[in-house]
Amino acid sequence: MLENLRNIGIIAHVDAGKTTTTERILYFSGSKHKVGDVDEGNTTTDFDPLEKQKGITINSAAVTVEWGDTRITLIDTPGHVDFTAEVERSLRVLDGAVGVFCAVGGVEVQSETVWHQANKHNVPRLAFVNKLDRTGADFFGCIQQMQEKLAIIPAICTLPAGQGGEFTGLIDLIRMKFVLKDKNDKTHVRYELVDIPAAYRAQAEEYRLHLLEAASHGDDELLELVLEGQPVPEELLIKALRAGTLSNKLTPVFCGSAKNFHGVQLLLDAVVDFLPSPAERPPVRVWSPRARRRSRSSAGPIRRNPSRAWRSRRSPSPRATWCSCASTRASCTPRTRC
Numbered sequence: 001m002l003e004n005l006r007n008i009g010i011i012a013h014v015d016a017g018k019t020t021t022t023e024r025i026l027y028f029s030g031s032k033h034k035v036g037d038v039d040e041g042n043t044t045t046d047f048d049p050l051e052k053q054k055g056i057t058i059n060s061a062a063v064t065v066e067w068g069d070t071r072i073t074l075i076d077t078p079g080h081v082d083f084t085a086e087v088e089r090s091l092r093v094l095d096g097a098v099g100v101f102c103a104v105g106g107v108e109v110q111s112e113t114v115w116h117q118a119n120k121h122n123v124p125r126l127a128f129v130n131k132l133d134r135t136g137a138d139f140f141g142c143i144q145q146m147q148e149k150l151a152i153i154p155a156i157c158t159l160p161a162g163q164g165g166e167f168t169g170l171i172d173l174i175r176m177k178f179v180l181k182d183k184n185d186k187t188h189v190r191y192e193l194v195d196i197p198a199a200y201r202a203q204a205e206e207y208r209l210h211l212l213e214a215a216s217h218g219d220d221e222l223l224e225l226v227l228e229g230q231p232v233p234e235e236l237l238i239k240a241l242r243a244g245t246l247s248n249k250l251t252p253v254f255c256g257s258a259k260n261f262h263g264v265q266l267l268l269d270a271v272v273d274f275l276p277s278p279a280e281r282p283p284v285r286v287w288s289p290r291a292r293r294r295s296r297s298s299a300g301p302i303r304r305n306p307s308r309a310w311r312s313r314r315s316p317s318p319r320a321t322w323c324s325c326a327s328t329r330a331s332c333t334p335r336t337r338c
Contacts, residue, residue, distance in 0.1 A: 012100035013108040014079035029065035045076040096275030103137035107145040129255040155214035188261035218244025
């Protein structure tokens with residue numbers, strides 16, 4: 001059960017497209033049938049009247065979606081510097097995160113802040129370069145800034161076919177296919193994987209080699225295949241990217257335009273394939289007020305110890321006991337789990 005859970009957050013600088021990305025995730029997962037818009041103030045996670053008025057996220061908001069057999073709990077966090085504490089509180093409990101970057105603005109000040117907060121809590125991350133259809137978009141410049149300012153090893157998994165006004169779609173470097181959207185589908189859901197157009201074939205092959213080089217940090221078997229010049233199976237590549245992501249040795253990078261429904265479905269696939277379940281995260285340090293000490297707690301089924309229930313000396317009834325839930329229940333006995 002835990003293997004099919006993902007607890008993630010969306011972190012970014014203000015106006016990078018976090019809430020819009022969240023809206024598209026809700027739409028593609030089937031949780032809602034009409035997408036909201038930040039400018040119109042009808043998004044799901046920006047529920048506060050002040051958020052609707054200002055068009056920014058102030059409070060962290062959690063939503064849950066189903067993607068295939070996986071349940072994804074997602075927290076949309078604020079991007080404004082005044083609400084950094086909200087991001088910190090969210091990252092404290094998250095198992096993974098998606099960092100959203102504007103293809104025009106690149107790595108901005110608050111992008112660095114929230115990324116370093118995630119480093120502090122050792123949260124595995126994906127990167128999503130958004131707004132590739134806007135004038136002035138520079139995907140490769142954004143990647144360079146991520147390397148310089150965030151000190152990451154980017155594993156570019158999707159490549160834009162054109163940028164700005166020339167943006168036509170995405171190239172999936174894992175499968176080496178072009179993602180062709182169905183222009184007649186008004187729901188924007190249907191797409192198919194076709195051969196990469198000749199104009200982008202050489203660039204795709206070049207960045208495929210960069211992807212394999214980055215993925216080799218996560219798996220020695222893949223490294224051997226790359227050094228020997230042998231083809232790398234898709235399953236092994238995904239395994240290596242997942243291992244590298246969980247160990248924070250690399251960051252898978254995806255791209256698209258959330259507002260125009262490009263790249264969000266591939267991003268959801270990546271959340272399932274690369275980000276950890278609660279069972280794969282290290283134990284959390286917790287403070288016990290009763291014991292006045294720190295301990296570590298791992299994810300897993302709740303185990304209740306019946307020996308923690310005992311009969312009180314001052315109990316008015318011989319059946320009354322103090323239970324592990326710290327309440328007196330006449331129906332509980334030392335052999336009963338409450």
